[in-house]
Amino acid sequence: MGLVFRKKHKEEKQTKNGNTELKTAKEKNAWSNVLKFLQDLGKALQFPIAVLPFAAILNRFGALGLTFTSITDVTGLHITNKVGYWISYIIQQPGKIVFDNLSLLFALGLAFGLAKDHRGEASLVGAVFFLAIYAMTSVEHSLPEMLYKNVLTFKSDSGETFSSLFYVEKFGSDGKTIIGGIYVLNIGVFGGIIAGCLSAVLYNKFKEIKLPQALSFFGGRRFAPMVGLAITIPIALLFAIIWPWIQWVLMRFGQAVANPNNPAVAIPGTAVYGILNRLLLPFGLHQILNTFFWFQLPINGHVISPFTGAASETTEWVNGDINAFTRGIEGSGFFQSGFFPIMMGGIPAAALAMIMAAKKENRKMVSGFLGGVALVSFISGITEPIEFSFVFIAPLLLLIHALLTGIFIAITTALHIQVGFGFSAGIIDYCISFAQSWGFANYAVDVYHFTANPLWVLLLVALAGGIYFITFYTVITKMNIKTPGREDDFGSFGITEDKAAVKSELNNKNLKSDKYTVMAIKLIEAIGADNFVEIDNCATRLRLIVKDTSLINLAKVKAAGAFGTTILNKEAVQIVIGTDVEHVANAMKAQLAR
CATH class of the missing domain: 3.30.1360.60 (Glucose permease domain IIB)
Structure with missing residues (x-):
């Protein structure tokens, strides 16, 4: 009897262990699939983002020209230099249209990037999907108003009722009297991402579907847009139910974090973002984090003119820190400014530290590689070739890099420095953002009128360079970290070839x-x-x-x-x-x- 019991107990234990191992394997496989999807998403996000650098140059230089060739006051637009105005207008509009339609570009880009065969039909599905959802949720008197018209309301002076879930107060000339509401609900880039992802899923699933001969014209790739249109109805309804609450929370979060006058939240908030940004880099997931802060986070404020610092009478809500800086919104740029000292000073100095820490016989070869990518980092803000030289062989250096990034972002936030970019934090973006940054400094009050000056960024670049060089060189040499040129079997490292x-x-x-x-x-x-x-x-x-x-x-x-x-x-x-x-x-x- 005891033998039978032990045998039965052993079989049950084996079965239990087998089930546990199978469950663990399934969990690992599920996580691998999630991670792979996030990686694919990060890759696909590069499609719409790739158009931003040149668009930012056109938009900012054009906007600067418009500032000096026209005056806009309560009576309307007055052109002071017609030739200069129209030249500036022509320069600005191609860039401006990109930022005005980023959500649609994300829907198009992700549908194309996630489609298995990367064909244009997938982008068509993405466009239809996004436009349909947008029409049902992000325009006045649409589905959200049907559901929440009498929720969290405020009243205008005339007695008209508005829900603060999707309206903000419109004030009169005295700045106190509420004369109406401004509809601000916008699914934004997040809606574009959802539309692009779901469109790619539908396209991949139905692109080879076969229909009866009478309907064969609508089969295959032509079937996906029709399915997409049908799916938009429940998806739009879901957005109408959930998104007003999410945006309401995000608007409060944006008001707290993207506001240097609230340092208790803004400084640690932007610093934590910077730390997470670098820690996620090895896995390529930082792009997903960036997409939220750079393109989705709602930011509110007056529109500030480049150089002069003149402010608009009313405030505007703009989705995303990059978009808001491009528009000149007063609370923008704090999720971008702190990267300039790192990418223009810190990372190039880290490369110099690795060159100096290399063995003498390898130093010349290492210099050819690291020196070139350090220059790339300074000019364009592309840092990955340098960062990947140490992130895997020395996680401690990655941790130091992440912490220093957070510290410098905290410093720029505390000083009220606002510098933005269209692509990354290199000298090119610094130069094209300078006029707008100078305008923010002129708009700032008290001591911040002095500390917010974008010229301080150059001092921070030098400071970051010194700290990075000393820290990296000391850690590499004291801990004998095998950075490029210090390996026992260095060889050519693929840098130069005979x-x-x-x-x-x-x-x-x-x-x-x-x-x-x-x-x-x-x-x-x-x-x-x-x-x-x-x-x-x-x-x-x-x-x-x-x-x-x-x-x-x-x-x-x-x-x-x-x-x-x-x-x-x-x-x-x-x-x-x-x-x-x-x-x-x-x-x-x-x-x-x-």
Whole structure:
């Protein structure tokens, strides 16, 4: 009897252990799928974001020209220099239209980026999906008003009732009398993201559907827009139920955090954002965090003129810190300003510290690589090639980098410095933002009229450079961290190649003399030609889907010239190449197609 009981107990225990292991495996697989989707989302977000840098240049220079060639007062617009005004108008409008329609661009870009075959029909579904949801939720007298017209209300002086879930007070000339309400509910970039993601799901599911012959014209890819239109009805209703409350909370959050006059919230709030931004970098998830603060967070304030600091009579609500800074909203720029000292001073200094910490025999080779990407960081604000030189081999350096980023963002917030960017925090964006930043400084009062001056950013750049250099050099040398040039088997790190060897290798393979082709060949050898499923890229990384990531030779990947590798799960891997990653991706596709 005891033997039977023990045998039964053992079988139950084995079954329980087996179920536990199966459950754990399913949980790991589910997390891997979530992580892969977030990675794909981060990659797809690059499509709409890629248009911003040049759009920001056109918009800001055009707006600056309009400021000096016209006057807008209570009686309307007065053009003081017709030729200058119309030239400025022509320059500004192509850039302005991008920022005015970012939500739609996100819907188009994500639908295209997440579609398996990257065809234009997916973008059509995304556009239809977003426009339908927008029409039913983000215009006056639409579904939210049907549901919440009498919730959290305020009254105008004439007795008209408005819900503060989607209206804000419109004040009269005295600034106190409520003369009406301004409809502010807007699904914004978040709505564009949802529309783009769901459109891609529908497109991927129905793009090959077959219908009866009489309806065959509407089959395949033509079927997805129709399904999309039908799905918009419940999705729009869901947005109408939930989004007014979410935006109401976000507006209060934005008023608290994007407000330097409330330092108890603004300083730690922006600092925590900066720390999380850098900590999420190795996984490519910082783009998702950025999307919320840069494009969705509602910010309210007067419109401040460049240079002069003249303020509009009324305030405006604008979604997203980048959009708000571009518009000149007084509380904008605090989620961007602190990155300028880091990307123009800190990261280049970290590169210099790694050069000086390298072994003497390797220093020249390391200088060629790190010196070039340090210059890229200073000019354009692209820092990943440097950051990926240390984030995986020394998590302590990543933690220091994240904390220093938070500290400098806290400093710029405390000083009321407002500098924005269209792409990233390099000298180019600093220059094109200078006029607007100077206007914010002129608008500031008390001591902040002095501390908010954008010229202080240059001092902070030098300060960040000094702190980063001393900190990184000390930690690297004292802890003997194997940053580039300190490895025992340093080799070439893929930075430079012996020209004769490269030429010989190309001749043996009958290939064109091209460094990207050489790198592609080496990466394919490291990963395995039969191991590839999908090759894609974002701004600086190869984003690969493979059959088995355990088959990748990471040492060979590094020797091929990669700055860092992130294994996400059994099938997904990211390899940091740099700003010319697209050329490498194209060369890899060409080699695998041979």
